[in-house]
Amino acid sequence: MPTLVFLEHHGDELQKGSLGVLSKAASLVDEVAGVVAGSGVAELAAQAGKFGAAKVYVADDPALEAPLPQPRVDVLAQLVETGGFDTVLFANSVLAADVAAGLAARLGAGLNWDLTDIAREDGRLVGKRPALEDSVYVDVGWTSEPRLALFRSGSFDPAETGRDAAVEDVSVELQDFSTKARMVEQAHEEASGPSIEDADVIVAGGRGLGQPENFKLVEELAAALGGAVAATRAVVDAGWYPYAAQVGQTGRSVSPKLYVACGISGAIQHKVGMQSSGTIVAINKDPNAPIFEFCDLGVVGDLHQIIPKLTELVRARRAA
Amino acid sequence: MKIAVCVKQVPEGPRTRIDPSSKRLDRSGEAALNAYDAHAVEEGLRVKEATGDGEVVVVSMGPEKAADALRKALAMGADRALLVSDEALAGSDLVVTSAVLAKALERESPDLVLFGQQGSDSDGAVLWAAVADRLRRPLVSQVAELTIDDASLTAKRQTEFGYDVIEAPLPAVVAVSDAINEPRYPSLKGIMGAKKKPQETLALADLELEEGGSASRTEVYALGDPPPRGETRKIEDDGSAAEEIVAFLAEKRLI
Numbered sequence: 001m002p003t004l005v006f007l008e009h010h011g012d013e014l015q016k017g018s019l020g021v022l023s024k025a026a027s028l029v030d031e032v033a034g035v036v037a038g039s040g041v042a043e044l045a046a047q048a049g050k051f052g053a054a055k056v057y058v059a060d061d062p063a064l065e066a067p068l069p070q071p072r073v074d075v076l077a078q079l080v081e082t083g084g085f086d087t088v089l090f091a092n093s094v095l096a097a098d099v100a101a102g103l104a105a106r107l108g109a110g111l112n113w114d115l116t117d118i119a120r121e122d123g124r125l126v127g128k129r130p131a132l133e134d135s136v137y138v139d140v141g142w143t144s145e146p147r148l149a150l151f152r153s154g155s156f157d158p159a160e161t162g163r164d165a166a167v168e169d170v171s172v173e174l175q176d177f178s179t180k181a182r183m184v185e186q187a188h189e190e191a192s193g194p195s196i197e198d199a200d201v202i203v204a205g206g207r208g209l210g211q212p213e214n215f216k217l218v219e220e221l222a223a224a225l226g227g228a229v230a231a232t233r234a235v236v237d238a239g240w241y242p243y244a245a246q247v248g249q250t251g252r253s254v255s256p257k258l259y260v261a262c263g264i265s266g267a268i269q270h271k272v273g274m275q276s277s278g279t280i281v282a283i284n285k286d287p288n289a290p291i292f293e294f295c296d297l298g299v300v301g302d303l304h305q306i307i308p309k310l311t312e313l314v315r316a317r318r319a320a
Numbered sequence: 321m322k323i324a325v326c327v328k329q330v331p332e333g334p335r336t337r338i339d340p341s342s343k344r345l346d347r348s349g350e351a352a353l354n355a356y357d358a359h360a361v362e363e364g365l366r367v368k369e370a371t372g373d374g375e376v377v378v379v380s381m382g383p384e385k386a387a388d389a390l391r392k393a394l395a396m397g398a399d400r401a402l403l404v405s406d407e408a409l410a411g412s413d414l415v416v417t418s419a420v421l422a423k424a425l426e427r428e429s430p431d432l433v434l435f436g437q438q439g440s441d442s443d444g445a446v447l448w449a450a451v452a453d454r455l456r457r458p459l460v461s462q463v464a465e466l467t468i469d470d471a472s473l474t475a476k477r478q479t480e481f482g483y484d485v486i487e488a489p490l491p492a493v494v495a496v497s498d499a500i501n502e503p504r505y506p507s508l509k510g511i512m513g514a515k516k517k518p519q520e521t522l523a524l525a526d527l528e529l530e531e532g533g534s535a536s537r538t539e540v541y542a543l544g545d546p547p548p549r550g551e552t553r554k555i556e557d558d559g560s561a562a563e564e565i566v567a568f569l570a571e572k573r574l575i
Contacts, residue, residue: 010481067479068486069449070459094462094479101446105418105453110537114443126541131443136338139541150446180458180488184474187482201574225575237499243482250462250478250497258574279572281565292554297568301557309562317566317575 001125004085005053006076007034008096009044010067016197017091017253019051020156025089026052027159028120033057033083034165037075039065042167049165051158056165057083061172066183069098074174077106086145087125089118092153094250100150110142113150133268134275153253154276196245201227202256204247204274205235208263208284208303212240217307218262224314230254232270248273262303266291283307321374321468323364324430325398326421326451327357329382329389330441343540344411345441347382353389356436358503361393363496364434365504367468375399377428381409381420387519394514395506401517402428406524408532415537418450423527425455432473435495437462445495452493460486461495 005022008015014036025032034053036045038060045056059075076099080088088103090096097113104111117128127140127149196202203222205215215229222229231241233248247254249269259277264270266282266289274280275294282295283303292298299306331345332352339346353361364376378393380386381404390401404424412420425433433455438445452459464483465476468490477484478497506514524532555564569575 067484069461070452073453094477097446098449098459098461101414101418101449102453102459104414104446104537105450108415108537111414111446112538113446130546131338132336132441134546137544137546138338138343139544141539141541142537143539144537175456177456177458181460181492182487183484184487185485187479187484250480252480258569258572279574281568283561283565287556292552294549295552296550296572297565298552298554299557299561299565300554301561306557306561306565310565313562313566314575317570 001029001087002031002033002083002085003029003087003089004076004079004083005032005034006088006090006096006099007036007048007056008091008093009036009038009041012044014044014047015091015093016158017093017153019048019158021089021091021151022048022051022053023159023161024118024156026161028118033085035059035076035079037064037072045167046165049163050160052161052163053165054163056167057170058167059170059172063174063179064172066186067095068181068183069095069102070178070181071174072099073102073106074178075170075172076103078173079170080107080146087147087149090148090150092150097150100148104148107146109146109148110144111148111150112140112142115140115149115151116155118149152272154255196228196230196247196254197252199228199254199256201225201258202230202254202277203227203260203262204230204232204264205241205262206232206264207234208265209235210304214304215241217304217311221260221307221311221314224311224318225258227256227258232264261291261295262307264291265289266294321368321371321432322428322430323367323374323376323432323434324425324428325357325360325364325376325378325393325434326447327361327378327380327389327393327436328354328439329380329386330354330439336441338543340543343543351385351389353392354436354440356438356440356498358396358436359498359500360434360436360496361396361398362501362503363466365397366501367432367466371468377402377430379421379424379428380404381412381417384521387521390519391514392506394517395510396504397510399517401519403519403521404527405521406532408524408534411533411536413536413538414444414446414450416531416533416535418447418454420524420527420529421447421451422454423529424522425451431490432468433457433493435493437495437497448493448495455493458488458492460488460492462497463494464497464499466494466496466500
């Protein structure tokens with residue numbers, strides 16, 4: 001079951017989500033390869049060996065510099081056809097979803113998305129997919145090869161198995177239409193505080209904070225707990241907090257040991273980005289907020305009263 | 321400027337479920353225009369208004385009653401509707417759906433194809449990329465701002481890392497984010513007028529396609545309950561909530 005994993009990178013880092021999928025694949029099958037597509041990415045490829053890739057294909061071409069999906073479909077289609085891969089796995093992202101779906105059309109291959117796990121059961125590959133706002137868990141499969149799967153971000157943690165990967169360059173033949181879209185200006189990450197993807201503790205703020213100034217409460221609690229600050233899309237869109245801190249469907253997916261949600265209702269778009277957190281504590285004044293259905297400790301109350309006190313108590317405990 | 325907007329009718333209401341016998345989404349109950357798609361319709365109308373002339377065609381694949389969702393788009397201001405409806409299409413996956421839509425779009429040869437950011441029923445957020453590949457057209461997804469010039473578009477794409485600016489020549493395929501606009505409400509005049517607008521329904525054979533849902537490459541094996549998430553302890557703040565949170569965190573060895 002030769003399996004190929006799409007390894008997404010940003011700047012000079014392979015994305016944690018892709019490495020998690022790679023580790024998962026390596027735990028299921030022997031022959032796992034990764035593919036890195038970009039410009040000046042040869043160095044990156046070697047990193048993937050640690051996380052389970054026996055081989056890493058590198059498509060290095062200036063035309064692949066911008067993170068646009070269509071030329072990557074060309075690269076993957078070519079690899080699947082020449083490399084005989086019967087399974088291709090992706091960690092979800094704006095880019096990866098478009099690559100996966102383009103590849104599905106190109107190869108006439110089945111794509112299952114939003115998977116949170118994959119297993120071999122009765123000799124076949126079975127994807128696990130929460131559906132209808134996670135109210136039902138569906139076992140999904142494929143009727144032909146290659147099988148394509150897109151995993152919800154945060155589904156798997158990267159595991160360092162310490163192997164070296166063989167690196168192989170692949171030449172790239174791009175379709176005319178694939179290079180028509182052109183990146184004029186690429187987003188640059190705003191560097192502010194610790195990255196939320198790597199933090200063990202996250203304190204997140206939503207609209208329930210009332211006003212942007214109240215993010216100070218969240219920041220102070222995060223500092224006391226030694227954690228990072230995150231935000232919902234609503235407050236990022238409103239300009240209260242930088243985009244780099246956004247958790248949810250159109251932001252980051254995180255799985256810290258502790259997630260403290262302050263004034264966050266828990267809409268599905270936010271939930272998908274943080275539900276795999278170890279422990280979730282929610283503070284919200286609305287007793288009917290959906291977040292109370294998937295947190296471990298839910299506190300109905302006024303966060304403006306509770307958070308400063310909580311910060312004090314945590315500080316005192318730390319100092320003791 | 322000819323603009324095609326791909327839309328979908330989705331089940332509505334709290335009783336949305338997957339039929340345990342067919343293992344497909346039960347589409348027999350209340351249904352509505354997918355809310356994300358209303359943003360795509362709105363953007364199509366805005367592009368048409370900005371360019372001064374043109375046509376907005378809404379295109380869908382679904383059961384016959386999906387015509388209701390198309391009528392909502394017509395009431396918002398779209399000019400014409402095209403529905404591909406065929407019993408053989410039940411259970412279509414991405415491979416089949418994208419092939420059908422691409423065929424329908426080829427008939428229309430629009431300058432711009434618009435999609436909404438996801439299907440609220442399937443959580444699918446991929447269809448445009450498959451359709452763009454079949455049409456061999458440039459693609460931009462997750463678009464929060466769109467500007468159309470004569471022969472090209474400029475799009476602001478929202479990703480995990482911030483905003484990109486992407487340019488592409490027309491014809492092109494664009495999937496808009498729901499941050500792009502506020503969809504207008506249909507006016508009474510719009511609702512009355514929608515009934516008189518052209519609505520065409522095509523079967524698979526009309527598109528010279530033979531295989532429907534049976535050509536799907538994915539399948540559903542089983543349905544199950546979500547794994548239990550452990551108990552939620554819920555408390556009302558009586559002035560001691562901060563202490564209780566600290567005790568809880570200490571018990572879990574998180575502080």
